[in-house]
Amino acid sequence: MPIQALIFDVFGTLLDWHGGVAREAERLLGTLRPDLDGGTFARAWRDRYQPGMEPIRAGARAYADLDVLHAESLEAVLASYRIDGVSPEAKQELVGAWHRLDAWPDVAEGLARLRPRFLLAPCSNAHVRLAIAHARRNGLPWDAVLGAEFARDYKPKPAVYLRTVEALRLEPGEVMMVAAHSFDLVAAAGCGLATAHIARPDESGPGTGEAAPACPVDVAARDLRDLADRLGC
Amino acid sequence: MPIQALIFDVFGTLLDWHGGVAREAERLLGTLRPDLDGGTFARAWRDRYQPGMEPIRAGARAYADLDVLHAESLEAVLASYRIDGVSPEAKQELVGAWHRLDAWPDVAEGLARLRPRFLLAPCSNAHVRLAIAHARRNGLPWDAVLGAEFARDYKPKPAVYLRTVEALRLEPGEVMMVAAHSFDLVAAAGCGLATAHIARPDESGPGTGEAAPACPVDVAARDLRDLADRLGC
Numbered sequence: 510m511p512i513q514a515l516i517f518d519v520f521g522t523l524l525d526w527h528g529g530v531a532r533e534a535e536r537l538l539g540t541l542r543p544d545l546d547g548g549t550f551a552r553a554w555r556d557r558y559q560p561g562m563e564p565i566r567a568g569a570r571a572y573a574d575l576d577v578l579h580a581e582s583l584e585a586v587l588a589s590y591r592i593d594g595v596s597p598e599a600k601q602e603l604v605g606a607w608h609r610l611d612a613w614p615d616v617a618e619g620l621a622r623l624r625p626r627f628l629l630a631p632c633s634n635a636h637v638r639l640a641i642a643h644a645r646r647n648g649l650p651w652d653a654v655l656g657a658e659f660a661r662d663y664k665p666k667p668a669v670y671l672r673t674v675e676a677l678r679l680e681p682g683e684v685m686m687v688a689a690h691s692f693d694l695v696a697a698a699g700c701g702l703a704t705a706h707i708a709r710p711d712e713s714g715p716g717t718g719e720a721a722p723a724c725p726v727d728v729a730a731r732d733l734r735d736l737a738d739r740l741g742c
Numbered sequence: 743m744p745i746q747a748l749i750f751d752v753f754g755t756l757l758d759w760h761g762g763v764a765r766e767a768e769r770l771l772g773t774l775r776p777d778l779d780g781g782t783f784a785r786a787w788r789d790r791y792q793p794g795m796e797p798i799r800a801g802a803r804a805y806a807d808l809d810v811l812h813a814e815s816l817e818a819v820l821a822s823y824r825i826d827g828v829s830p831e832a833k834q835e836l837v838g839a840w841h842r843l844d845a846w847p848d849v850a851e852g853l854a855r856l857r858p859r860f861l862l863a864p865c866s867n868a869h870v871r872l873a874i875a876h877a878r879r880n881g882l883p884w885d886a887v888l889g890a891e892f893a894r895d896y897k898p899k900p901a902v903y904l905r906t907v908e909a910l911r912l913e914p915g916e917v918m919m920v921a922a923h924s925f926d927l928v929a930a931a932g933c934g935l936a937t938a939h940i941a942r943p944d945e946s947g948p949g950t951g952e953a954a955p956a957c958p959v960d961v962a963a964r965d966l967r968d969l970a971d972r973l974g975c
Contacts, residue, residue: 576911628874638911641861641885652874653887658909676891678809678871 512703512740515623516632516655516673518664518688520607522633523733524583524610527551527656527713533606537599542592547607553589554714557582562634562663572661576638577606613709617648619733624650631672632656632661632686653677665696674702687736691723703727705736743915745936745973747854749865749888749906751897753923755845756966757876760784760946766839770832775808783947786822786966797868805894807869812837813974841875846942850881852966855885855975865906865919866887867896886910898929907935920969924956926951936960 520526531547534554538545551653552619555559561578564570585605587595595603620629630651631640636658653676657663658674660672674684681701688694689709698704722729753759764780766785771778794811795928797803816836820828828836849935853862863884864873877884886909890896893905907917914934921927922942931937938961945951955962 636911637886637888637909640909644885652877653870654885655870659892677871678869726904730791 510680512627512685513679513683514628514630514677515685515687515705516630516670516677516702518686518690518693519631519633519635519640519643520610520708521709521712521718522687522689523616523649524612524647526555526610529610530554530606533603533609537606538592538595541588541594545590548587548714550590552717554579554586555713557567557585560571566663566666572658574658575607575634575639576604576636579607599603600701608639609646610643612647612649613732615732615734619737620650620735623733626740626742628652628677630673630677632657632664632670634669665692666694667700670697670700670702676699685727689719691719694722694726695724698724698726705734706728707736743913745852745860745918746912746916747910748918748920748938749863749910749935751877751919751923751926752864752866752868752873753843754866754945754951755920755940756840756849756882757845757880759840759843761787762843763787763839763901766836766842769925770836770839771825771828774827775823778821779822780945783819783823785950787812788946795934798827799896799899805891807891808840808867808872809837809869820860820882834965841872842879843876843891843940845880845882846965848965848967852970855967855970856973859973861885863888863906863910865897865903867902898925900929900933903933903935904928907933908922918960922952924952925960927955928957931959938963940969 516525527548530551534550535545541652561582563701565572583600631654634657635719637654640654643649655673656708657669657674660669662668674681685703685705686694686697687705687707689707694704694706704726704727706722706730706742708720709718710716710720728739760781763784767783768778768780777839777841794815798805815835816833856862863886865888866873870887871888875881888906889910890902893902895901907914918936918938919927919930920938920940922940922945926936927939937959939959941953941964942951943949943953961972963972
């Protein structure tokens with residue numbers, strides 16, 4: 510079945526969350542903790558990301574967006590660092606750091622080449638307003654913002670992929686999920702979607718990310734330019 | 743409260759549904775009915791639009807998208823014209839006419855001028871895939887596709903406006919509904935949104951549309967260029 514749409518994971522796959530959050534943590538917490546290593550702080554915060562969504566995936570908590578979950582996990586990570594005295598305004602700005610992330614250098618060109626041939630949408634755990642911030646900052650040429658908020662659930666729950674496919678009025682086999690994380694692709698493939706893996710070996714520091722997929726995929730690409738090459742764009 | 747986002751009605755306000763459907767009806771039904779007046783046919787079809795949504799608004803029918811409702815009302819309008827023998831393929835192409843509508847001449851410039859200052863999204867009864875078709879064909883620079891499918895209900899039900907505002911993470915008073923139809927603006931104002939009326943006096947033929955709002959509005963504009971002027975863009 511020919512692919513008609515590409516849907517994208519965003520954090521790590523398209524955007525450098527690690528570098529962006531590290532930069533903002535050092536900026537906003539540097540007076541309270543001059544020796545803070547922003548990268549380590551960013552990873553500690555991100556480590557609380559999957560557990561934070563779990564009660565929502567399990568149906569034990571109503572949908573709450575990533576700003577809410579990031580604000581909650583920020584309290585926990587500040588406590589674990591024993592950093593006191595962060596003002597409410599600084600906390601809010603730190604949560605806003607996730608809105609001010611930069612795309613990897615291959616993304617703009619890759620998406621621009623893919624867009625004439627495919628519908629493009631994020632299928633991310635970011636909510637609509639967060640996805641808009643990412644798109645405006647980085648010029649991401651989305652046809653629509655789909656994903657978690659549209660489904661009111663979180664990946665890798667099947668509903669998120671399936672509602673995205675439904676909104677595009679396509680069959681699952683006509684849609685390719687693009688991600689740098691094998692767990693995301695395994696879940697998408699389980700819903701019948703095609704899959705493309707993007708290597709981001711340095712996602713959160715050298716050697717921390719997936720250099721290759723840990724699961725069968727339809728396409729394994731070095732980056733989005735390479736994905737465009739492999740899809741003939 | 744300063745306006746941060748503009749959300750738009752689409753059929754009639756941004757797109758010439760009457761001219762587009764008239765053109766396609768004459769093209770696709772002309773061999774069966776050489777004397778068909780496409781404009782009259784388009785109006786007869788559109789007249790069945792509001793009643794078709796009513797069972798969904800009333801909760802008596804689950805959400806069904808405009809392709810489904812247009813296909814149903816097409817049968818009724820063909821029957822009323824006593825046009826027989828339309829192939830399933832031609833019917834599908836006729837329903838697709840609503841995907842191939844052209845924007846009024848002021849729309850591209852108006853939206854381009856408004857975009858640097860405001861978030862822009864459709865708040866239309868069109869479903870996501872239909873809105874994507876409109877945007878791709880006419881270069882509508884949406885930040886996100888919101889409206890009926892996101893809310894799984896139809897305007898003028900408050901849920902459609904309120905879910906759109908919620909997805910933008912704004913207060914109702916920070917969002918302006920832009921429409922050529924007073925009933926739409928009355929409903930939006932009832933939800934606390936600001937309102938802008940666009941004059942489309944010839945929406946479905948000379949003198950058929952609203953030359954001025956029939957309700958109090960925050961802004962009454964001649965077209966989207968005039969709206970951009972009035973909002974200082």
